[in-house]
């Protein structure tokens with residue numbers, strides 16, 4: 001997959017055409033999940049189920065920001081066993097599936113949910129695995145006017161029809177630091193220009209979808225290593241924070257692996273003092 005291109009093409013779409021997604025496309029997604037999908041922790045058992053638009057009513061009140069359920073032709077649900085890094089792994093996998101959907105010209109949107117049991121009951125599911133992610137997908141409405149979210153805070157989210165635009169995101173300069181957290185001097189020299197793999201990988205990371213678009217993380221580039229740091233965020237709950245981390249790790253790894261082969265994220269903190277403040281934690285590191 002051309003990760004750089006798919007990451008730039010992707011955006012959350014919340015209004016869909018009334019057009020069926022062919023069975024062959026659904027089979028292709030399932031096949032990709034089983035045989036090609038990138039996994040952060042491959043030993044964790046995961047499962048994908050795809051449902052049609054008929055489950056929208058059942059999910060009403062159980063999924064979406066403030067229970068604002070998005071109507072879509074299809075819903076992809078990712079289940080996982082509980083293990084260390086379940087949610088980070090789920091974010092990584094579900095985002096890889098979203099980029100696969102993007103490659104297939106399908107649009108999508110992450111959907112948050114509160115109570116797993118409520119969703120399982122509504123859909124009459126009795127898998128022993130645990131629901132980790134819901135993705136609404138289908139063919140997005142081809143109009144310049146789309147539903148956009150005006151996220152002021154978790155308790156103030158307006159959905160209104162406005163001219164389409166991309167959610168503003170943190171730039172590389174606010175996301176990446178050199179040697180110590182907060183140090184911007186020298187970042188440009190270390191990353192290089194738009195032609196460099198590292199620049200493209202951090203750019204891809206900056207375009208990651210995140211819960212309420214909060215992007216509660218950053219990176220420290222130290223020596224030949226990159227460490228992902230989680231920033232505490234009052235609006236982001238624990239599970240969403242971990243899904244966000246998995247997503248941003250996938251974006252970074254996807255682009256690096258395009259030109260430098262497989263990139264492995266080592267979970268946990270590196271053995272280096274990164275000068276992290278109290279509200280920041282090193283989550284994972286990789287060697288370039």
Ligand SMILES: Cc1cc2nc3c(=O)[nH]c(=O)nc-3n(C[C@H](O)[C@H](O)[C@H](O)COP(=O)(O)O)c2cc1C
Pocket residue numbers: 010011012013014063064065070109110111112113149166167207208209210211212213240243244247
């Ligand atoms: C874990 C997670 C949960 C999300 N839940 C919802 C949701 O319930 N409803 C919604 O409209 N968007 C949801 N989103 C989408 C984000 O709001 C979106 O990614 C963000 O605003 C950035 O916009 P973009 O995806 O177009 O780049 C979620 C995203 C993530 C990562």
